[in-house]
Amino acid sequence: MQPKQLFSLRVFATAFFLSTGICFGQTNATKERSFSIDELKADLALLKNKLEVLHPGLYLYTQKSQVDHVFDSLQNGITAPMTETEFYNHITCISSVIKDGHSIILPAEKTMEYHNKNSLFLPYHFVIVNNRLYVDMVCTNDNSIAAGTEIISINKVNTTDIINQLTERQVRDGNNLSYPTWILSNYFREYYSFSFGHPENYTITYKTKGDIHTSTINALPKDSIYFYRQQHYPGKLFSRQPNEGIKLQIEKDRNYALLTIRDFHNDILRKEYKQSFDKTVAACFEQINDAKTGNLILDLRNNQGGDIENGVFLLSYLLDKPFTVVQDYFSVEDHQLRHCNGPSLGTHKPRANNFKGNLYVLINGGSFSNSGIVSSCLQANRKTVFIGEETGGNPNVIAGFIKDISLPNTKVQIQVPTKQFVITDKAKNTGQGIMPTHIVMPTLADILDGRDTELNFAIGLINK
Numbered sequence: 339m340q341p342k343q344l345f346s347l348r349v350f351a352t353a354f355f356l357s358t359g360i361c362f363g364q365t366n367a368t369k370e371r372s373f374s375i376d377e378l379k380a381d382l383a384l385l386k387n388k389l390e391v392l393h394p395g396l397y398l399y400t401q402k403s404q405v406d407h408v409f410d411s412l413q414n415g416i417t418a419p420m421t422e423t424e425f426y427n428h429i430t431c432i433s434s435v436i437k438d439g440h441s442i443i444l445p446a447e448k449t450m451e452y453h454n455k456n457s458l459f460l461p462y463h464f465v466i467v468n469n470r471l472y473v474d475m476v477c478t479n480d481n482s483i484a485a486g487t488e489i490i491s492i493n494k495v496n497t498t499d500i501i502n503q504l505t506e507r508q509v510r511d512g513n514n515l516s517y518p519t520w521i522l523s524n525y526f527r528e529y530y531s532f533s534f535g536h537p538e539n540y541t542i543t544y545k546t547k548g549d550i551h552t553s554t555i556n557a558l559p560k561d562s563i564y565f566y567r568q569q570h571y572p573g574k575l576f577s578r579q580p581n582e583g584i585k586l587q588i589e590k591d592r593n594y595a596l597l598t599i600r601d602f603h604n605d606i607l608r609k610e611y612k613q614s615f616d617k618t619v620a621a622c623f624e625q626i627n628d629a630k631t632g633n634l635i636l637d638l639r640n641n642q643g644g645d646i647e648n649g650v651f652l653l654s655y656l657l658d659k660p661f662t663v664v665q666d667y668f669s670v671e672d673h674q675l676r677h678c679n680g681p682s683l684g685t686h687k688p689r690a691n692n693f694k695g696n697l698y699v700l701i702n703g704g705s706f707s708n709s710g711i712v713s714s715c716l717q718a719n720r721k722t723v724f725i726g727e728e729t730g731g732n733p734n735v736i737a738g739f740i741k742d743i744s745l746p747n748t749k750v751q752i753q754v755p756t757k758q759f760v761i762t763d764k765a766k767n768t769g770q771g772i773m774p775t776h777i778v779m780p781t782l783a784d785i786l787d788g789r790d791t792e793l794n795f796a797i798g799l800i801n802k
Contacts, residue, residue, distance in 0.1 A: 370421035377747035378416045378425055382409070385429065385752060388743055389436075394668050394675060394758035395737045399437040399512055399769060408435050422449060422748050427533050429750070430507040437769070438755065439511040439706060439730065440737050445532055446749035457536040458557030461566070464489070464526040466519050467782050471497040471526075474785055477567040482553040483544055486786050490543040490550065493534070504529050510730070511710075512769025516703030517730025520640075524704070527563075583611030586622040594633035594800050595626045596793070599652070602644025602708045615648045623655045623691060632695040633800045635793065639700050639726060643707025646682050646759075653715050654689045656697065661686055661719050663711060668758040680739075680757055698723045698796045701774060706730040707738070713772045714761050723799065725778050726792045729771035734762045 373381075386409045389396050397405065412429060420428065422445060430443050444450065461478035464471050471489045483489075489497050501522065507529075508518035522529060536557065543552045558566075567576065583606070587596045599619075600611075607613045626634065636656075650663050667680030701713060701724055710731020716722045717733065737755035744751055776799075780791040 370423060372419040372421055373425065373747055374419055375416055378420055379413055381425070381745040381747050381750065382412055382416070382429060384745060385743075388741075388752065388754055389441075390670075390673065392670060392741055392754045392756050393436070393438070393441065393737070394670050394755065395438050395735070396436060398735065398758075398764075398767075400435050405435060408432060422446060422750065423533070423535065425748050426750055427507070433509055434506055437510060437512050438737050439509045439517060439732075440740060440753070440755040441509060442740075442751070442753035444751040444753075446744070447751060448749065453531065453536060454560055456559070457531070458538060458559055459531055459536065459563060460492075460527050460540060461555065461558040461563050462527075463567070465523045465782070465785055466501060466526075467785075469498070469501060471501060472782055474782075475567060476570055477563040478555065478558055479566060480553075480555055482555065483542060484546070486782065488545045490545055492530075493537065493541055495534075500530070500534075504533065507533070511706075511732035511736060511771065512767070514728060514730060514732070514769065514771050516728045516771060517706055518703075520703030520730060578606075578610040580612040583607045583613050584615065584618045584622065586625060588625065588629045588631065592629045592631045594635055594797065595629065595631045596635045596637065597622055597626075598637040600641055602641065602646075602648045604645050604648065606644070615645075616651055619648075619652055619655065623689070623693065626693060627691050633698065634693055634695060635698045635700065635796050635800075637700045637793070638705045638709045638713065639702045639792070640704035641706075641709040642704060643709055643711075643731065646708055646711065649708045649712045649715075650682050650686050653712060654686060655692050656716060657688045657719050658692050658694060659688060659719065661688070661715060663715055664759050664761055665763070666760040668760070669756055675758070678757065680759065696723070696800070697721070698725060698799065700792045700796065701726040701729045701772060702792070703727060703730045705771075707736065710736065710771060711759070711761055717772060718762065723776070723796075724772060724774040725776045725796050725799075726774050727777060727779050728773055731771055732761075732767065732769070733772050734767040735760050735764050 415428065426445055433441065433443060462473045463475035463477060465474040473483055473485050473487045473489065476485055491497055492500060504522055505518045508521050510517045538557055540555045540557060541552060542555055543550060583600050585598045601607055604615060607615055646663065653661060653663065662685055663682050664680060667678050668675045669678040697720065699713060699716060699722055705713065710729045710733055713729055714733030736759050737757065738759060739755060739757040740753045741756050742753055776795060778792045778795045784791045
């Protein structure tokens with residue numbers, strides 16, 4: 339799954355869909371075009387139809403009667419014209435009802451392009467720790483608020499309410515909240531703007547050293563934010579670098595090897611990292627075998643998935659017996675789930691030079707889609723120590739093969755999956771990701787100081 343593909347919600351009460359309790363889009367709604375009630379209802383009806391005709395997991399977590407009730411509530415809630423922002427916030431409530439991590443709702447493409455080039459944004463990078471919002475990077479020349487500061491409210495809206503509202507509009511597989519939290523920790527600035535607009539400044543209340551303060555911070559265009567970010571954090575890389583998509587490090591006394599795989603998408607690996615998955619991974623395992631190390635740390639953190647064939651190729655070097663990755667595929671035909679074809683079905687053979695030592699896998703909420711599939715297969719087929727937090731990806735059943743749809747009036751973008759992957763057994767599905775053997779999560783101090791908490795824990799296990 340690619341970075342732009344990011345959004346979900348959890349309650350079914352009619353009252354919620356009619357009133358969220360926060361005035362979304364309050365800062366720039368008057369500047370947007372309003373759409374008529376008929377236009378909005380037509381877009382919503384088309385969205386429901388496309389989901390019913392295409393989505394193979396529409397009723398996986400929520401019964402049809404409940405899904406229908408939600409859409410009826412949304413239709414009845416359109417009682418006056420709305421802007422695109424208001425409509426976006428109205429309909430994204432369905433994300434947590436469907437609970438599918440590949441079902442994406444985004445503002446119109448032209449809207450996003452316009453704001454990225456012309457509008458102002460929050461000049462900070464935030465991280466969510468224990469459902470509280472902290473600054474981890476300052477991207478402005480205003481030093482009023484330092485890194486590590488807890489944010490209490492933004493423009494008089496409590497951050498707990500902001501986090502809850504944005505989390506409710508994020509995608510997730512089933513009942514898993516690790517992926518929505520990961521999304522907001524990485525893209526808070528964007529998702530905040532989708533709902534709250536682009537004001538010229540922000541009144542921010544924050545806590546530092548136990549004291550509460552309030553400052554007014556000027557919003558900045560994105561190019562200025564990126565300039566100050568690079569200026570303040572010159573040692574950090576903020577773009578994909580050649581040969582960094584797949585990276586191998588062998589510890590000097592050959593006690594362990596660290597294999598980092600940041601992406602399974604062939605197009606991203608080729609265009610941005612300048613790497614071929616098969617050739618690079620094969621070369622890595624040749625080096626691992628030559629080093630005769632008995633311990634391998636596989637880092638799948640923040641890897642949102644990609645081509646399933648690449649997952650199979652990686653697994654062929656990690657498993658020593660024949661294995662299956664996907665048990666079955668389903669698609670919707672005449673409103674019924676039917677078996678269909680899909681990639682990587684059947685049994686796969688291990689490589690002759692597969693790794694037979696101790697395997698440690700680093701995972702977090704950003705380990706999604708194909709990373710969840712790989713983790714699921716490892717869990718089922720060999721002794722594996724998982725370190726970190728619950729994966730964002732489901733180990734039993736997911737959806738994919740996205741169809742892009744633009745709603746005819748508002749142009750809100752919808753991405754609807756068309757195939758369901760049964761990885762193990764749908765009866766085993768609890769709506770949770772792979773749970774780590776050792777739950778290890780970085781503290782705020784770890785994040786600010788750049789300590790790799792999960793990797794250090796894995797190395798500590800090896801050294802014991």
